Amino acid sequence: MTFPEWTKPSLYGALGGAIAVSVFGFSWGGWTTNSNAQTMAQNLAADEVTLAMIPFCLDNSEADPERSEKLAILRDLSGFSRRKAMMDTGWATRPGSDKPDRDLADACLEGLELDGS
Template identity: 30%
Template structure:
């Protein structure tokens, strides 16, 4: 009997079918969780919470930057911020109150650090700098 004839004549038993299905299911789960990006419900919940916290911090940091740069003494404050050590800049922003919003007792976690990073690389617009220079000459 040739190999092809043996293959077409083969009839697996119920036990072989069962264990083949179980093996295929286990292999599918291993591949899915290892390389397919599958996660458990608990992991998905943690990832969603982390993403929400990061989004809130980013939004608060963007508002903080806007408030900081819109302040009348923005150029002086920005110069002071840039003089601070890198690891102290978030404290400077927190103490300035730019990251604490109405009806909040404390700032959003991580927002002060993000705000300080954005401000450290920010430059004031030329119009604002010119306005500040004209105010000092008028006074």
């Protein structure tokens, strides 16, 4: 079986074009793999749930009878120790959970605006 003379260059051209389109698509074209898309969706969902829980956290802080003492402690701390203290207050514990949420604690600290007040 003989192939025409143009077959080999056209196959190389098609292969090179396929590789170039794939590189372009995944690098700059916005293409993504299924696992990467699932990871991005899970991260987005977690971020949105945290944002939705900020009012709950702020309401917990306002309903706490020891609010002023706990806020004074939070104002005196910074960085990770402030987040740890926020988690210890119990304000950053989601309903139905036993443990406080680290992301919610960070978001609630921003919502309390401790540095600006």
